[in-house]
Amino acid sequence: MQPQFFTTPRTARYISLGEPGPGIQHIWFCLHGREQSLQDFANQLVNLDTPERLLVLPEGLSRYALPALETTPEAADTVASWFAPDSIEADLTDLTVYLNGLATELLAACPPNTPVTVLGYGHGAAAACQWLAAGHVPYDRLVLYASIFPTEINRQATLAALPNRPVTVVTTTTDSFKPEVAGEGLVQDLHAAGLPAQLRYVSEGPLTLAALGPSAELAPDPAAPESR
Known part of the structure; x- marks a missing residue:
């Protein structure tokens, strides 16, 4: 007995820190990790x-409650994931359509040519790469933080499909993460794909621009032709 697939509209959730409008100079799309709540992720980006x-913090479409440590159901955290091992292809298609639509709407509400950074954390790094590899969303820089690529995703092929944009790989100096988040191999794969990549080391905790290097955020170019 094989599972069948049926495509249906979904209502997704996201957090916006800041409001789109004429005063925005930088836009960040930030993709959370596996089984992570949006509030927890927002705390890391404060x-x-x-x-x-x-x-912009989109939430993965697979949303569910983690069992609470306390006895009260209200204490349970609502978390989300971007894909499941047994439906990876369909999940990747869904997240691409979802994020394309969200990005199109928000970019249209901001000044033309506003620099865009995409940040992927944990499994969100793999989701970000799969999304951007489709080539439908303009961006200026990619940040991969404590990245984890599931074995079901071909990392080398995904990176090879990315546009030629700078990539910063951020890895932690602490030992609280799994070994696969070490960034050296990822940087090697990025270089093999012909992408400019640098490796940064940070301590666990809220992320800072300083931790991402001096070119972590590009300045708006008022002379650039409109492309969005």
Whole structure:
């Protein structure tokens, strides 16, 4: 007995730190990790939340409650994931359609040619690469933080399909993460794909622009032709 697939509209959720509008100078699309709540992810990005920056935190379409440690059901965290091992192809298609639509709407509400950074954390790094490899969304920089690529995703093939944009790989100096988040091999794969990549080391905790290097965020170019 084989499972069948049926495509149906879904209502997705996202957090916006900042409001789209004429005052926005930088846009970040930030993809959370596996089984992570949006609020937990937002807490890691608190240092990036400034008036001139729009942070968009989409939630994965697979949403569910983790068992609470306490006895009260209200204490359970609602978390999400981007894909499941037994439906990876369909999940990747869904997330691409979802994120394309969200990005199109929000970019249209901001000044033309506003620099776009995409940040993927944990499994969100693999989701970000799969999304951007489709080539439908303009972006200026990709940040892969504590990246984990499931074995069901061909990492080398995915990276080879990415546009030629700078990539920063961020890895932690602590030992609280799994060994696969070490960034050296990922940087090697990025270089093999012909992409400019650098490796940064950070301590566990809220992310800062300083941790991502001096070119973590590009300045708007008022002379650039409109492309969005």
